[in-house]
Amino acid sequence: xxxLHRILxxxxxxxxxxxxxxxxxxxxxxxxxxxxxxxxVVTPTPPPAPQTVKAKYEGGLVGYRKSDGxxxxxxxxxxxxxxxxxxxxxxxxxxKAVVAAWPDTQSRRTTAGNVIASTVPYxxxxxxxxxxxxxxxxxxxxRDPDTKAEGSTSFKLDxxxxxxxxxxxxxxxxxxxxxxxxxxxxxxxxxxxxxxQ
Numbered sequence: 001x002x003x004l005h006r007i008l009x010x011x012x013x014x015x016x017x018x019x020x021x022x023x024x025x026x027x028x029x030x031x032x033x034x035x036x037x038x039x040x041v042v043t044p045t046p047p048p049a050p051q052t053v054k055a056k057y058e059g060g061l062v063g064y065r066k067s068d069g070x071x072x073x074x075x076x077x078x079x080x081x082x083x084x085x086x087x088x089x090x091x092x093x094x095x096k097a098v099v100a101a102w103p104d105t106q107s108r109r110t111t112a113g114n115v116i117a118s119t120v121p122y123x124x125x126x127x128x129x130x131x132x133x134x135x136x137x138x139x140x141x142x143r144d145p146d147t148k149a150e151g152s153t154s155f156k157l158d159x160x161x162x163x164x165x166x167x168x169x170x171x172x173x174x175x176x177x178x179x180x181x182x183x184x185x186x187x188x189x190x191x192x193x194x195x196x197q
Contacts, residue, residue, distance in 0.1 A: 049169035060153025095174035102182035
């Protein structure tokens with residue numbers, strides 16, 4: 001029993017520096033209030049994305065299930081097309097329908113970490129719970145001009161670099177303006193004064 005307590009105590013001591021580092025305060029450079037971009041930080045422009053990119057559709061459009069496939073830039077028809085593994089077009093999102101696009105990252109425990117944590121006895125598998133993998137998504141918020149439907153959809157991409165490249169390329173093609181890490185469609189039409197109507 002004493003050995004079990006010693007093992008648990010040493011595991012707790014080993015995990016303490018990890019949790020302390022994770023709780024460290026992060027500082028961000030001051031933001032420019034007018035443009036929403038950070039001042040003093042120049043981020044390099046990502047390279048243009050290829051015309052076809054491997055992705056997984058994660059949901060958001062009514063009538064379509066999650067599916068592996070590719071996203072394709074159809075510049076002739078001004079739309080982003082999702083095709084399944086066989087190359088069959090499943091759906092498209094018109095460039096002009098997208099009002100915002102942004103990157104999203106989620107960390108999830110891996111299957112291997114779950115298995116190790118649940119099978120190793122006496123709590124020795126607890127460190128395996130810290131094994132996580134990052135998943136990267138491109139999220140599109142849209143407003144369909146034909147049906148007036150609004151919603152958002154997302155696509156999982158393989159790497160941070162590919163996500164940045166696809167997001168930047170899509171924003172350029174769709175005419176979106178950068179705001180922080182996101183891209184938005186600006187509404188530059190002046191709002192009429194209530195007395196002028």
